[in-house]
Amino acid sequence: MRHIILTTLTLLGLIATLTSVNAQKPNFIVIFADDLGYGDLGCFGNQNIRTPRIDQLAQEGMKFDHFYAQNVCGPSRSALLTGCYPLRNAKKQNKVTTHPFLHSKELTIAEVLKPAGYLSACIGKWDQAGHSQTRFDPDLMPRKQGFDYFFGTPSSNDLTLHLMENETTVSKKADMATCTQLLTDKAIAFIERNQNSPFFLYLAHPMPHVKLDATPRFKGKSSAGLYGDVVEELDFHTGRLIDTLHKLKLSAHTYVIFTSDNGPWYMAKSKFHQKRGEVSHGGSAHPLRGYKVNTWEGGARVPCIVWNPQSVPPGHTNSEIARTLDFLPTFAALAGAPLPQDRIIDGKDITPLIHNTKDATSPSNSFFYYSLTQLMAVRKGDWKLHLPRTTNVAKKWNVYTKDEDILDHSAPLLFNIKTDPSEQSNLASHHPEIVADLTQLANQARADIGDYNRIGSGARFFDPQPKRPDISK
Missing domain, CATH: 3.30.1120.10 (Arylsulfatase, C-terminal domain)
Known part of the structure; x- marks a missing residue:
């Protein structure tokens, strides 16, 4: 009997230890703005758009000022999700198009973290299963690519926006004005439901990519037109998400990354955007040259902030080269999840950079x-x-x-x-x-x-x- 009791106590102790270890695994949140320029945030020099909550993240965390995404929406998302240059990634039927059909055998961050006990949500814009609100491949949507929950849109909001929850369309021609608020609500609800499990939240806002709109609380209130209104609303709801982490006492174990998928959109020459009155609906890459789709710096170099009150030193600007490609191996290293060994991963573990380890340099430098x-x-x-x-x-x-x-x-x-x-x-x-x-x-x-x-x-x-x-x- 004594042997049985000791064995039971040992097992209970082991379970408690494993539970404790699992509880300490860090959470990861990537807030991925769409078409937000290098110079569109206060902490990156903008004096016309008010972004106090994002600026606070930079003050409390680390700002990367030589950080790279890709220069256009769909490829930028596949690079982030897989840690690989878009031209390396496999596509359905091997077709390389502007907006990829990311192959189902490619591995996303969600799939890499899953064996380590993570739950994952994609909330917002997907754009990996076809660049269309209706003609997309259902077999390439988020829940077929490792995510446990999806609420968002299959593609971008150029003309209209349909919203899905998992595999069900819940709203056609959704109201763009309330989109940022609604997606943040869904993100907060996911955090609240899964606060006792390690999680990965990929919050990919469809704006400030056109078509733009904002709620009455923000519309017409910035000094930078509708574009500024949209960014200021994005800032406010980013603050709501951070407040939720504090309220649930998750801050110390959560890494939050705020960045953009590419540079700002230049629409002054486009007759389509002229007709829709959207010429002023793009942002700024100042002081960089170029815009979205270019390979000047303004096309691919984007603002990036990394925040974690426990492990990321406050108020530091890191000028080493870092890339969205690096998220997958970095998250895997922090989570104790093995990287796939059957394929090349272009990204590198930048944990020493974000922790400001002494003498840390870019592991890629290119x-x-x-x-x-x-x-x-x-x-x-x-x-x-x-x-x-x-x-x-x-x-x-x-x-x-x-x-x-x-x-x-x-x-x-x-x-x-x-x-x-x-x-x-x-x-x-x-x-x-x-x-x-x-x-x-x-x-x-x-x-x-x-x-x-x-x-x-x-x-x-x-x-x-x-x-x-x-x-x-």
């Missing part, structure tokens, strides 16, 4: 700027090389590009990004050795990831159709 399928530029350390090109597969995006930023050039352009973030002074003739070094790095990316005219050796294909039908003749 970034490749793709436009659709074409490698346009490469950054290493302080230097960025725009590759020479006569072919430009992204010419269809010129309508969203300032005329002075449309360059097809036969010689490379070299800029020091630290001293010249607006990319004005071409130093290629002064530093041929750096041009040669970055050209070699670009050639390695072409061979591994691919380019508009070649298939990378490390690109993934799971379907029997021709690999890269866009270049298969």
